[in-house]
Each structure stands twice: as structure tokens, then as C-alpha cells.
Amino acid sequence: MSRDRDFTAVGRALSTPARSMFLNLLMDGTSRPAGELALAAGVSASTASEHLTVLVDAGLVTCRSQGRHRYYSLAGREVATALESLGVLADSAPVSGYRRSRRAEYLAAARFCYDHLAGRLGTSLTDAWVGSGWLAGREELALTDAGAVGLREIGVDVDGAVTARRATTRACLDWTERRPHLAGALGSAIGSRFLDAGWVVRHRSGRGLDVTDSGRRLVREAWGIKLADGAVGG
Amino acid sequence: MSRDRDFTAVGRALSTPARSMFLNLLMDGTSRPAGELALAAGVSASTASEHLTVLVDAGLVTCRSQGRHRYYSLAGREVATALESLGVLADSAPVSGYRRSRRAEYLAAARFCYDHLAGRLGTSLTDAWVGSGWLAGREELALTDAGAVGLREIGVDVDGAVTARRATTRACLDWTERRPHLAGALGSAIGSRFLDAGWVVRHRSGRGLDVTDSGRRLVREAWGIKLADGAVGG
DNA sequence: GGGACATTTCGGCGTCCACCGAAGCGTTCC
DNA sequence: GGAACGCTTCGGTGGACGCCGAAATGTCCC
Numbered sequence: 001m002s003r004d005r006d007f008t009a010v011g012r013a014l015s016t017p018a019r020s021m022f023l024n025l026l027m028d029g030t031s032r033p034a035g036e037l038a039l040a041a042g043v044s045a046s047t048a049s050e051h052l053t054v055l056v057d058a059g060l061v062t063c064r065s066q067g068r069h070r071y072y073s074l075a076g077r078e079v080a081t082a083l084e085s086l087g088v089l090a091d092s093a094p095v096s097g098y099r100r101s102r103r104a105e106y107l108a109a110a111r112f113c114y115d116h117l118a119g120r121l122g123t124s125l126t127d128a129w130v131g132s133g134w135l136a137g138r139e140e141l142a143l144t145d146a147g148a149v150g151l152r153e154i155g156v157d158v159d160g161a162v163t164a165r166r167a168t169t170r171a172c173l174d175w176t177e178r179r180p181h182l183a184g185a186l187g188s189a190i191g192s193r194f195l196d197a198g199w200v201v202r203h204r205s206g207r208g209l210d211v212t213d214s215g216r217r218l219v220r221e222a223w224g225i226k227l228a229d230g231a232v233g234g
Numbered sequence: 235m236s237r238d239r240d241f242t243a244v245g246r247a248l249s250t251p252a253r254s255m256f257l258n259l260l261m262d263g264t265s266r267p268a269g270e271l272a273l274a275a276g277v278s279a280s281t282a283s284e285h286l287t288v289l290v291d292a293g294l295v296t297c298r299s300q301g302r303h304r305y306y307s308l309a310g311r312e313v314a315t316a317l318e319s320l321g322v323l324a325d326s327a328p329v330s331g332y333r334r335s336r337r338a339e340y341l342a343a344a345r346f347c348y349d350h351l352a353g354r355l356g357t358s359l360t361d362a363w364v365g366s367g368w369l370a371g372r373e374e375l376a377l378t379d380a381g382a383v384g385l386r387e388i389g390v391d392v393d394g395a396v397t398a399r400r401a402t403t404r405a406c407l408d409w410t411e412r413r414p415h416l417a418g419a420l421g422s423a424i425g426s427r428f429l430d431a432g433w434v435v436r437h438r439s440g441r442g443l444d445v446t447d448s449g450r451r452l453v454r455e456a457w458g459i460k461l462a463d464g465a466v467g468g
Numbered sequence: 469g470g471g472a473c474a475t476t477t478c479g480g481c482g483t484c485c486a487c488c489g490a491a492g493c494g495t496t497c498c
Numbered sequence: 499g500g501a502a503c504g505c506t507t508c509g510g511t512g513g514a515c516g517c518c519g520a521a522a523t524g525t526c527c528c
Contacts (some may be wrong), residue, residue, distance in 0.1 A: 006251070008249055009324070011245050012245070033475090046477090059323060068475075070476095078319075082322065084318050086239075086320060087321045131278075137401075140374065166373065278487075278489070302495040304504080469521085478522085480517100491507080498502100
């Protein structure tokens with residue numbers, strides 16, 4: 001009953017700068033071809049290929065072939081969740097010789113954290129909803145009746161989220177802001193709605209999101225959130 | 235804002251069998267001297283010392299000197315939480331050449347998972363409380379009013395748990411049972427109460443718990459849980 | 469079919485590191 | 499003080515692995 005866990009495979013998968021970078025790039029839930037990942041991490045295509053094999057073998061990443069490209073993405077929600085909680089630890093760890101690529105040094109103020117809104121947009125929304133009584137609890141972020149009504153009004157599939165097998169709400173700790181934002185089934189539903197409604201669009205670089213004018217208007221009028229213009233912050 | 239995370243230090247810390255074993259041994263929240271850890275992992279004292287240095291540098295483990303012993307323990311709640319969620323991944327990972335020690339091949343049916351009850355006892359209690367309406371939700375395990383009353387009656391510091399900074403309740407996935415059990419501030423308070431009241435005692439080997447006769451009686455009469463005699467299961 | 473392109477496989481190089489035994493350091497106990 | 503003990507540091511060794519360029523594989527497009 002409940003034997004020891006072998007962390008070695010997962011640990012080894014995380015233990016090199018290039019692989020760590022790959023996972024960071026995939027944390028927004030996107031699929032990316034091997035070449036793009038190689039370029040972003042600053043390693044040769046062959047090296048990247050080897051790294052990706054390790055990540056797939058460790059069960060962290062899956063691969064989908066499409067034409068002459070092979071798209072890699074996180075293997076699932078559990079992987080994203082585990083990396084989130086691991087990110088909290090990584091914070092206090094001494095910074096090793098991790099050579100960042102010059103590109104993507106900063107992330108957009110709004111972005112996806114696997115499947116839910118994060119960054120400034122994510123934490124602002126969560127703060128506003130806690131303040132207005134749509135979400136309850138310091139860390140649980142439980143959905144209140146008022147919240148269900150309000151979110152339903154803007155087209156979020158609240159009922160689907162509530163009856164989903166996964167947890168309805170979950171607090172995801174934003175890596176640098178150290179403040180929680182909404183994750184879980186409801187967070188995912190809200191993310192989908194923001195994308196479908198055109199309130200946010202994926203940034204051309206693939207990382208991060210741009211908040212559109214209509215999205216900007218919505219968050220200001222509905223919840224009093226005033227976002228800075230420049231989408232990129234640091 | 236929200237830069238990339240460097241997983242390399244944490245990953246490297248997890249990437250060897252001996253260190254993985256150390257962390258498993260410390261997951262029950264105990265402090266152990268270096269020598270005991272070395273013996274359990276089957277490595278020399280000097281090797282163990284080097285491993286422990288890596289774990290401390292990575293921020294996963296802390297060290298407390300006492301006399302000529304040095305006691306190592308997990309660095310905090312976040313570490314235990316992260317390892318828990320990582321354990322879910324480790325499950326699906328291929329088993330590498332991890333040489334288990336013959337001792338501690340099986341864990342006790344009742345044990346601590348860092349600071350809350352786990353194993354058969356933990357999941358049985360959680361199941362019973364969900365069934366009787368003390369806890370609500372498939373994964374949230376939110377405390378109901380009835381649950382607050384009931385737990386208060388058996389001496390659990392419910393109010394302390396509710397007002398704690400950390401999440402009151404959290405579901406912790408049991409590694410092999412793949413079923414959730416109660417964690418968070420309330421889980422911790424319940425664990426403390428079970429220990430203080432003498433319903434469970436730490437097993438002499440340090441791993442796992444023995445349920446005492448009074449504890450056995452309590453869970454049977456209060457919640458209809460019938461525990462097998464032999465504390466050790468497989 | 470042939471050439472361009474994306475990716476993987478292969479061979480080789482250099483470095484890192486897990487491991488041990490021996491020696492060093494600090495504590496305990498007589 | 500001196501011996502026993504717990505632990506860490508040091509030196510050395512062997513294997514693992516991150517890296518690359520070159521060659522091989524597979525796909526697309528003409």
C-alpha cells in the first residue's frame with residue numbers, strides 16, 4: 001500500500017536548462033514544433049530532438065505528427081499542475097547558469113497558464129471577483145451563487161465547469177506575483193470564453209495574450225479593472 | 235512579469251535514486267539523522283552527506299544540528315505539496331533502475347503524508363466524511379457545517395484551521411490508492427488531534443503509524459470504519 | 469522523380485557527477 | 499584527556515549525458 005515514489009525520471013527530465021525552457025514554453029498549453037523549441041532554447045535541432053525524447057519518455061510531453069512537423073505539447077493537466085507547484089519551489093532555488101534566450105525575456109501581462117488566464121489579467125480578475133463576492137475564500141476561491149450568475153451572464157459555461165470531473169475551482173499561484181489566480185475547470189471555462197469572445201487573442205509570437213479593445217472595455221465596465229496599454233511588462 | 239521558471243536545480247535534486255529515496259523517507263514529516271538516511275538508501279555515509287547537501291542547496295530539505303547528530307527534514311509544506319503532485323506524474327513514468335531497500339518495502343496502512351493522515355486510514359476517514367456530509371465536493375472536500383460540529387466534538391481545532399493562512403481543506407491524492415484524502419490546514423489539525431489523543435502512534439521504525447485500540451474504537455463507533463488488524467498492508 | 473525542408477539518429481568529444489574510502493572535524497562519554 | 503561516534507570534506511575513478519555536426523529518414527511540393 002502506497003509505496004515509495006520514484007522521482008528520478010521526472011527529476012532528470014527537469015534537470016537541464018534546455019528541457020526546463022521547453023516546459024516553460026509549453027506551459028501556456030500550446031503545441032510547438034521541435035524546430036521552434038530548439039531555436040527558443042538556443043540549442044541545435046539534434047540536441048533538441050534528444051531532449052524532447054527524454055521529456056516524452058518521462059511522460060511530461062506528448063508528440064503529435066502533422067505533415068513534416070512534429071508538434072510537442074504538455075502531456076496533460078496533471079503535468080501542468082505539477083509544474084505549477086514545482087515552480088513555487090524553483091523560486092527559492094538559487095539561479096543556476098540558465099542562459100535565457102534574448103527573445104521572450106519578458107512575458108506578456110496576460111497569458112495562459114496551461115488552460116486558464118494568468119499574468120496581470122488573471123490575478124486582476126481574481127482579485128476583482130473575490131472583492132465583489134463572486135469568489136469566496138482566501139485560497140479555495142469557491143464559486144458563490146452571485147459569481148455563478150455573473151459569469152453565466154458573460155457567456156461562461158459555468159454548469160459544465162461545476163459538473164466536470166476535475167475540481168471546479170483551484171487557486172494557481174502566479175509565479176512572480178506570488179498571488180493566486182483562478183484555475184480548475186472554471187478557470188479553464190473562463191479562459192475559453194475570453195478566447196472565443198475575442199476579448200483576448202493569442203500573441204503572434206505564440207507566448208502570451210493580447211487583450212483586445214472589447215476585452216479591455218469589458219473588464220473596465222464590468223469589474224472596474226484598468227489595464228495598462230503596453231501588453232508587455234517586466 | 236512572470237518570467238520563466240528554472241526547474242534545473244529542483245530537477246537535479248530529484249534525479250538520483252538515493253535522493254528520491256531520501257525525500258520519500260522524509261515525506262511523513264519526520265526528521266532523520268544523516269546516518270539513518272544513508273543506511274535506508276544503501277549508500278555510504280559520505281555519499282549520503284553529499285546528496286543531502288544537494289537537497290539543502292535546492293531548498294527541498296533543511297538541517298537541524300542536535301548534539302553530534304544532524305537531523306534532516308523537508309523544508310516546508312510547499313515542498314511536501316509539490317512532491318505530492320509530482321508523485322502523480324512519477325506514477326506514469328517508467329520505473330528506472332531504482333534499487334529499493336529491502337526494509338520499508340511496504341508502508342503502513344496508516345501514515346502521515348507530511349502533516350496529515352494518509353494511507354488506508356486517511357482515505358477511509360475522508361470517504362466516511364464525504365458519505366456522511368461532513369465534507370462536500372468531489373475534489374474540493376469543503377468543510378460543511380455538520381462537519382465543523384462533528385470534528386469540534388472530537389477535539390479538532392476546527393476554528394484554528396479555518397482561520398489559518400493556508401487553505402482550510404485540500405485534496406491530496408494518495409499515491410497508490412489514487413483516491414483523495416483530506417489535507418490542508420484542517421487535515422493537519424486532524425492529524426495533530428489523532429496523535430495528541432493517542433488514537434494513532436508513530437511506528438517504532440519511524441515510518442507509518444499504528445492505530446491504537448482507542449483509535450480503532452473511535453473510527454468504528456463514530457464513522458463505521460473497520461480497520462484490519464495487521465497494520466502493514468501491501 | 470528530385471530538391472527543399474523538418475526532424476531524428478549516429479559518432480564522438482568533453483564535462484559533470486555519483487560513488488567510495490580515507491582523512492578531518494566536532495560532539496559525547498568515560 | 500582520550501576513545502568512540504556522527505558527519506563532512508577530499509581525492510580519485512568510472513560512467514552517464516549534454517552538446518554538436520554529419521548523415522539518415524520522412525514529408526512536402528514541384
